[in-house]
Amino acid sequence: RHGLWLVDLVQGLFHWNRSGLVPFDFPRDSTRGRVTFVYGDSRGRLWVVFERGRLGLIGADRRFRAFTAEDGFDEATHAAIQAIAEDRNGTMWIGGAGGLTRFDNGRFATVNRAIGLPGQRVQGITTDDLGYLWLAIDGRIVCFHPDEFAQALSQPGYRIHHAQFDQ
Numbered sequence: 001r002h003g004l005w006l007v008d009l010v011q012g013l014f015h016w017n018r019s020g021l022v023p024f025d026f027p028r029d030s031t032r033g034r035v036t037f038v039y040g041d042s043r044g045r046l047w048v049v050f051e052r053g054r055l056g057l058i059g060a061d062r063r064f065r066a067f068t069a070e071d072g073f074d075e076a077t078h079a080a081i082q083a084i085a086e087d088r089n090g091t092m093w094i095g096g097a098g099g100l101t102r103f104d105n106g107r108f109a110t111v112n113r114a115i116g117l118p119g120q121r122v123q124g125i126t127t128d129d130l131g132y133l134w135l136a137i138d139g140r141i142v143c144f145h146p147d148e149f150a151q152a153l154s155q156p157g158y159r160i161h162h163a164q165f166d167q
Contacts, residue, residue: 005046007035013048026064032056039084041092053078053096072108077101085125087133087146095122095135102149109153116152116160118142140166 003017013024013035026032032050039047044060055073056066067073078096085093092103099112100122113120117137124136133149135142144162152158 005038005040007038009034009036013038024058024064026056032066036081039086041086042090047084047092047094049081049084051080053081053098055081055094067108071106073101077108077110082121082123083125083136085127087127088129088131091146093125093127093133095125095137097121100125100133100135100149102146109149111149111152111160115156116148116158118160118162118164140164 003015006014006016006021008014011023013026015022015024032048032054034051035048036051037049039049041047046058048056048058048064050056052075054066054075056064058064069075076098078094078098078101081094081096083093083095087093094101094103094108097120099110099117099120101108101110111117119135119138119140119142122135122137126134128134132143132145142162142164144160148160148162152160
């Protein structure tokens with residue numbers, strides 16, 4: 001309903017609507033680097049992934065916002081972002097070289113191998129009808145309930161209980 005978004009790795013981000021192909025003009029003060037991929041969520045927002053693990057959002061109002069450490073998303077969180085998914089509750093999940101990041105209630109939180117995730121590089125994310133997260137992580141498939149993520153954040157030393165599928 002909002003048209004089609006296209007990423008050209010050289011020329012940037014474009015929006016296709018009934019009037020044609022229009023480049024998206026990021027604010028000058030928010031230069032984040034090259035756009036590598038985008039993800040449209042159920043609220044009509046476009047999550048924009050930039051090189052070097054940077055992340056931004058184009059709202060339904062077409063305004064751009066770059067996420068920073070003030071939002072809980074430090075630029076060092078992920079060297080690269082490979083996956084974004086939305087669960088049935090509208091929570092956003094971001095996967096990359098730094099682990100798994102959750103965006104909920106306007107804040108980011110990240111779990112990696114050091115604090116409970118059963119691997120480090122999250123390269124794919126999906127959810128099932130029961131609300132479980134399925135991750136492609138370090139050469140295997142891992143499944144766990146999102147409550148495990150919250151538990152890992154709140155209890156130092158907690159290890160996420162998960163099912164694992166590998167070769």
